[in-house]
Amino acid sequence: MIKIPASLLRQIYQHTEQSYPYECCGLLIGSTDQNQNHIVHAFRQCRNLNTERARDRYFMDPVDYLRVTREFENGPWDIIGVYHSHPDHPSRASQTDTDRAIEIMATAWSYVIVSVQNGTVAGAQSWVLNESERKFYEEPLVTVPEEGESK
């Protein structure tokens, strides 16, 4: 399960709508509880460097990723997942999403995908990679009322 404060999820939605019709991406920052649930406390937008096919691909700027790791390296939070948008497409994890996640064995992360239809968010789902089966499984995405940090 991943828990995201409603205010942060709204801001992530704004990022995906502002980026439409292109895919956007960012990092989810937070903690992991004793039941392995992810709790999001902040997020950071990152640039999509795939400018040639930004309508159906994203490639997160590694310099942005480095910047975020530096920002949070002294804790208490850590990078717990990734979000990206699917313009005019469902929020299911695609084969491309799966292949790229398998390459980096991102089994500890939540992958939140936001579907944006005609410029408006249609919904979001969160996915977790099962390494042995080499596929994503949906996990519950729960919005919680607490206010969180954003940027």
Added chain:
Amino acid sequence: MSIITVKIPTPLRPLTAGQSEVKIEGATVGEVLQKMDSQFKGFGDRVLDDGKTVKRFINVFVNEDNIRDKKELDTELKNGDTISILPSIAGGKLATKRHKNFFVIFVPFCG
């Protein structure tokens, strides 16, 4: 010999017993990564191709510089440098290599 801090990303921490950073000696990036492989079983397989180049979906930074913009694994290190290993995060809504095959069977109509 220089003491280097190696920052480990979340996806690779199962290989380092959960450690987010490791201190290790080395004069070049290649030497440090080889020592990491010796110390942590499977580390090299996840980061290097045949021990000679960094996998295409891994980025290695020395401080703020990507080693692909420097001398790759031969990039020299000085005492106190930080190596950050970052997986490439990518994806997208459509599949790349897999295509659906469509077979059309034409049956002539004989009336």
